[in-house]
Amino acid sequence: xxxxxxFSLILLTVIxxxxxxxFAQSADTTTVNQTATDEKRILPFWSDWAKDQGxxxxxxxxxxxxxxxxxxxxxxxxVTVEFLDREPESINDFSNFAVRNKTSxxxxxxxVWVLPLLNVYVxxxxxxxxxxxxxxxxxxRSILPLPPVDLDIETETEVAGPYWGIGSTLVAGYKSWFIMxxxxxxxxxxxxxxxxxxxxxxxxxxxxxxxMGQNNLMKAWLxxxxxxxxxxxxxxxxxxxxxxxxxxxxxxxVNPWTFHSGFMITLNDQFDFMAELGTNFKDxxxxxxxxxxxx
Numbered sequence: 001x002x003x004x005x006x007f008s009l010i011l012l013t014v015i016x017x018x019x020x021x022x023f024a025q026s027a028d029t030t031t032v033n034q035t036a037t038d039e040k041r042i043l044p045f046w047s048d049w050a051k052d053q054g055x056x057x058x059x060x061x062x063x064x065x066x067x068x069x070x071x072x073x074x075x076x077x078x079v080t081v082e083f084l085d086r087e088p089e090s091i092n093d094f095s096n097f098a099v100r101n102k103t104s105x106x107x108x109x110x111x112v113w114v115l116p117l118l119n120v121y122v123x124x125x126x127x128x129x130x131x132x133x134x135x136x137x138x139x140x141r142s143i144l145p146l147p148p149v150d151l152d153i154e155t156e157t158e159v160a161g162p163y164w165g166i167g168s169t170l171v172a173g174y175k176s177w178f179i180m181x182x183x184x185x186x187x188x189x190x191x192x193x194x195x196x197x198x199x200x201x202x203x204x205x206x207x208x209x210x211x212m213g214q215n216n217l218m219k220a221w222l223x224x225x226x227x228x229x230x231x232x233x234x235x236x237x238x239x240x241x242x243x244x245x246x247x248x249x250x251x252x253x254v255n256p257w258t259f260h261s262g263f264m265i266t267l268n269d270q271f272d273f274m275a276e277l278g279t280n281f282k283d284x285x286x287x288x289x290x291x292x293x294x295x
């Protein structure tokens with residue numbers, strides 16, 4: 001079982017202390033942001049409603065630089081092998097698999113507040129995945145009266161390629177307390193495999209917001225996230241008996257749930273810095289860094 005890192009514990013402690021500080025300092029804060037509302041802007045729609053509710057809205061447009069690093073174990077759902085010009089065949093017994101993926105994503109995100117409490121965004125960037133695998137598989141040669149062939153695979157495969165994603169965030173709250181839900185879908189088409197990697201990431205967070213001086217705002221939160229993703233990894237393995245064997249491995253995360261803590265600092269209504277850590281205290285960890293310019 002993987003133990004949460006010292007850095008994660010430090011960040012969790014800071015966030016809990018920040019929550020207490022913000023709660024004490026922000027009795028009159030609003031639920032979205034502390035920037036002044038510009039009466040001339042078109043977006044978000046229904047901004048008059050927000051003003052009537054006493055909500056100060058953030059600037060509607062944002063450009064962000066994002067970096068995400070994720071490490072987790074994956075579970076094997078099916079394994080097929082192809083060799084000697086035969087049709088691909090599934091291997092039922094693939095219990096001796098140990099697979100771990102490490103993925104990093106660097107992207108630029110463009111977002112807009114289309115409604116006072118609804119933000120939509122698109123992301124473009126580059127993703128790379130490192131898959132470390134220790135495998136022992138047995139290939140039955142049922143057509144020929146020959147003994148089965150054992151293959152031991154110990155490999156580290158790295159694939160990379162362009163990434164894009166779309167998503168939306170819904171925010172609500174009361175005074176200093178807020179809650180937000182986010183849903184996004186992403187796809188990457190790395191070189192080295194014949195298929196794309198798709199994933200859906202759903203998350204919910206809740207925390208407190210408060211002023212830091214006259215022009216700055218800080219938010220701190222706790223939350224949870226669910227990752228759904230399936231991937232087919234292809235590996236070519238040489239065999240003295242069968243020649244080159246093409247192994248296709250279908251996989252998905254062992255534990256799709258992670259628990260998150262993070263904070264965001266807004267400077268002078270235009271610059272946001274956000275950091276977040278996620279873990280399930282077993283096999284998965286996620287780190288997120290984000291810098292946003294709003295206009």
